Amino acid sequence: MPRLTSSHRAWIDEAVRRVEADAQRSADTHLHVVPLPGEPGVDLYLKDESVHPTGSLxxxxxxxxxxxxxxxxxxxxxxxxxxxxxxxxxxxxxxxxxxxxxxxxxxxxxxxxxxxxxxxxxxxxxxxxxxxxxxxxxxxxxxxxxxxxxxxxxxxxxERATDWRGNNNIAESIFDQLSREPHPVPSWIVVSAGTGGTSATIGRYLRYRRYPTRLLVADPEGSAFLDGWEQDVSTATASGSRIEGIGRPRVEPSFVGGVVDEMVRVPDAASIATMRWLSGRLGRGVGPSTGTNIWAALGAIERMRAVGETGSVVTLLCDGGERYRSSYYDDAWVAGQGIDLAPYAAVLAEYESTGRLRPPA
Incomplete structure (x- = not known):
């Protein structure tokens, strides 16, 4: 590691200025309301991270x-x-x-x-x-x-590079944008984990600000995070996720299980079918990790409705579907992975008509 000479310090100063100037030129990301079928009472919001300059969370x-x-x-x-x-x-x-x-x-x-x-x-x-x-x-x-x-x-x-106390992190942004909504403090925030950094930032922020909001982490098939969280160990390993960007073959150092209120396993077929379903509702493509998030969020909403609970749920649109045209949007590619979307597509079609989400048996 080089010593911090005056020339090195000057170079760092200029590099930080460039990175900060880029952030100053970029607006915050949007928070969309996702219209849902069925009885009103629970609002779903989608934090659109695809509008960043490089197109993702x-x-x-x-x-x-x-x-x-x-x-x-x-x-x-x-x-x-x-x-x-x-x-x-x-x-x-x-x-x-x-x-x-x-x-x-x-x-x-x-x-x-x-x-x-x-x-x-x-x-x-x-x-x-x-x-x-x-x-x-x-x-x-x-x-x-x-x-x-x-x-x-x-x-x-x-988990340590982001200031979880505030400084315009994603959690602070969500609460600022919800401040004039009918339910400004969400019942759930739903995310998935790749490094674990986003869930760590949001979970820590919820505790720091003393919000009652619960954090739900959706984990895809083949990922070690859920097993590690359930067993309270950092040594769990797995085969690895087929959903790009989330799920890992090991529990990563940045995954902080202590800030997570609940985790759920999301089948790959559910992630991909929900990705396609949401893309149809939005009129634009989203990536497969967004499908994972939405499937878990719909499950949380179904539980809230079942007990008559009102409120709001927030999840993330991680990136756009244009990155996955040759994979998750390609029927031949999906079939080649041995993934059958039909059962989950049927569940979502029924959800559209009845407003009730009934996962396959």
Whole structure:
């Protein structure tokens, strides 16, 4: 690690100015009301993170990670920035690396959507492909050492790089935007976990502000987070998620189970069918992790309605569907994964007509 010389300090000052200026040019993301079938009483809101400059929720994380690394003195002029990612974080980090004039290498699984790889490269990054999600960590660490660069390590630093007390984090933004709504303090906030940084930020903020809002984390098939949370261990492992951007083969260091009120397993078929269903209702494509979020949110709403509870539920639109045209929106690709959407598509069609969500037996 280089000593903090006057020239290094000057370079950091300019890099931080560029990152902060970029944030100043960007407006906050929108909070949409999602019209639901059935009896009124519970409002569903969708925080649209796809409108960030790099098109996903990970734009917030990438900005925080770069500021954290810069202010710790870990980056310097000429550093090669390296990250392990399933795609969207690397897209955003390639953008910020270019903003401050540094080369960027993303270590991503070979199954990452071609659209994400193209975006990483479009922003000036280079992709290093590995066979499985479990290989990204050590490969990224090794490449950073070989290149004399810095491994950002989102899976370790996501929960500490964001100021969870406020400073326009996503939780503070949600509550500000809800302040004039019929139910300004939501009953549930529903998110999924990739690094765990977003759930950690929101959960800590809820406790810091003493809100009664409960945090529900939706975990896809093949992810270790739910098992680790239920067993209260950090050593749980799993096969790995097929829903890009969320779920991990291990419990990541940034996942803070103590701030989570409830977790639920979401089948891959439910994530994809709900992604397509929501896209039809919105008139625009959303990504599969948004489908995971919405399926879990609809389940929470169904439980509220069953006991006559009114209120609001908030979840996230993580990224747009244009990144997944050749995968989750392609029927042949989905069938090739052995995923049958028909049972969940039928459930959602019934939900449209009756206003009741009855998952397959």
């Amino acid at each position: 990970k734009h917030r994380l990438a900005r925080s990670l770069f500021l954290y690394a810069l202010c710790n003195g870990w980056l310097h002029a000429g550093s090669t920035v390296v990250e392990a990612s399933s795609g969207s974080t690397a897209v955003s980090e390639a953008y910020f690396a270019g903003l401050i004039g540094l080369p960027f290498v993303a270590v991503v699984p070979a199954g990452t959507s071609p659209e994400k790889i193209q975006l990483i490269e479009w922003y000036g990054g280079r992709c290093h492909l590995v066979d499985s999600a479990g290989e990204v960590y050590e490969t990224a660490r090794r490449l950073a050492a070989e290149l004399g660069g810095h491994y950002l390590d989102q899976f370790t630093y996501a």
